[in-house]
Amino acid sequence: MSTPETATGAFAIVPRTGRARAAWQSLRIVPLLEPRQTVSRAMRATVYLSALFLAGVLSVALLVWAGVPAGDLWRELSSVAFNSPRALASVLAQTAPLVVAGLATSIAFRVGFWNIGIEGQMILGAVLATAVAVYDIGPEPLRLPLMALAACLGGMAWIAGPGWLKARLSMSEVITTLLLNYVAFNLLLHLLYGPWQDPASRFPHSEQFAAAERLPRLGWQNLTWSVPLAAGLALALWWVMSKSRLGYLLDLLRHNRHMAHALGVPVAGISIAAVLGSGAVGGLAGFTIVAGIESRLTQDFFVGYLFSGILIAFLARNNPVGVVVAAFFLATLMMLGQSLQVFFGIPFALIRLIQAIFIISVAGSEFFLGYRMHWRRAA
Template sequence: MSNFRLTLERRQQVSTLRSAATYILGLLVGLGCGVLVLLAAGAPASTLMDDLVVQVFFSARGLAQTLTLAVPLILVGLAALAAMRLRFWNVGIEGQLWLGAIGATLVASNDFGSETLRLPIMLIASALAGAIWIAVPLLLKLKANVNELVVTLLLSNVAYLLLQHLLFGAWKDPVNSFPVSPRFDDNEQLASLGFGNLHSGIYLALAITLLMAVLVQKSRTGFYIDVIGHNRRTALATGIPVTATLTLMILLSGALAGLAGGLVVTGVEHRLTQTIGINTTFSGIVIAFVARFNPLAILPTAIALAGIYNAGSTLKVFYGIPDAIVVLIQGIVLLTLLMVQFFRSYRVSLLRRTPPQTARQIT
């Protein structure tokens, strides 16, 4: 093997067929490895297909629960997409979601606005709270070039402590022994669609997805986003409004995460609890990567991930499979997709070494 060497060459063009094939291959390999993990954790092979697919997507109760779980996942996936297309690493989606839930609860607990307008005000407040929370790392990034990874992550811890402070203190329901807020009034809850726990928030999630697709793929702002994401210095040199575009998209990222929190408390929980939003940062990043930062692809990806969560709950109840296994499967799928993405973009060749030419002695 000493006479051979490995070379790495970037492909100049990648066909649609190769791109689709590598994506499907990576997804299948990741899911196959996830199944092996479940089997090793004690899930029975005889009923695994039924628990993972049939009961989750092809039964009325399972599909309703999957779609309900998918609503906030769609928004956190879009939140991750909005920031990461600009190479801004928003790892504080959980914190922004919690702030959004707190903002909606603030409106409900103080009866802001009329009864007919309170629910829209709650959702607007949740989006504003998420945007305000991400504005801190954005400002530090723009003014002092502080790493957003550190600031967004630390602010998530601050948000969770604030959430606990409120639930164990001023907002604790006096008639409940658990740390939860009082239940929202009927006019402060999203309408049920009569299909399990599915609520009208799914329409809002679908509309926002379409608007994001237009913004990212069909508008001038979308062109600015692509240029800035690939090379910020080039974007500055060509006169593209880098700061304005970055500010718009990062605040939008926080607003979407905050709105996800608002939809959870108004559509499902109907009160503020400390269990909402767990692992949503990682879920949002996984959804964005698996969807390849395509807003329309966020929808099926979020629904598929919601199905995994739904199946994980079943496996946890009946077979004692821990929640960490579900997170592990997400990580496996993400890693396999990243690996096949590498081989999609680069060509690896094995070449024979050329022996050095010896200079002839001139006599």
């Protein structure tokens, strides 16, 4: 515990005793924080790259401490994780659903609606898409678009309730969207252990989708159309957010709801549109996974996307292009983690720790973008 005269600032490290303390006290250096008005692109890039570098150094130190020879580490990771087309394809395959889930989260966050129900919306989207596939609804050439549409409707239906409850009864959407995840999950289990159980294996997942019900392959590695779908969606949302009138109004809403209302902006309508849009994209994320990756409805296709979606939206500051970058970053971390496990037999807990170091470094670096630090002697 520091005594009153040494408590010079939240970030000051004060030597406790002896000559060092005396010297320190004669200096009395304290950090002063000044909010930055603007941040240049170069500044932003420098800060993020420094954060990644710092995380890299910390991670390597950890790995070397865990017994991995440093030379091997670099050789293995640079040769396999980054240079092989197969590795890149794996990262992209993981990126696509993360992008869609991140976009879904960020749309709602943009209007201050804390949608913690992405997983529930993904489940409903995937369930309705699977219903189209299982019951062979519509002609085959239209099957995939119908599945996508059904997924959007499913996601929207699942977020409509919390949206209405918030608008009418001011009920916290954090609670309602979160709890509806469990309802959706139990519906999923009911279907998979009941009417939709795979008739071929009698295991609790749906039947395998027919060729017309799967997103086609791109013809490069094992990638499917989920990758261009995610990229296209991000691009479209980027246009809406930064170029369209709606995007401008959304920004206005976020900054000052009351002023927007006073100016005659249809605040309620725009908020509802954004919330339903978030649900629709969430449903589409479910579709991307069942039709683009799993080719059937499984029990845990959605697991982890709630947390990842929030993380991505946060890192990207709800910017659709940022979402793509953040999702790629997260997918690379997952892939790196697998490589480390496979190459060096490192325990999974250490992989998690390294992933956390990267995420905390990048998230923490935001501080330096928000504030300028001055070190000066205290009066």
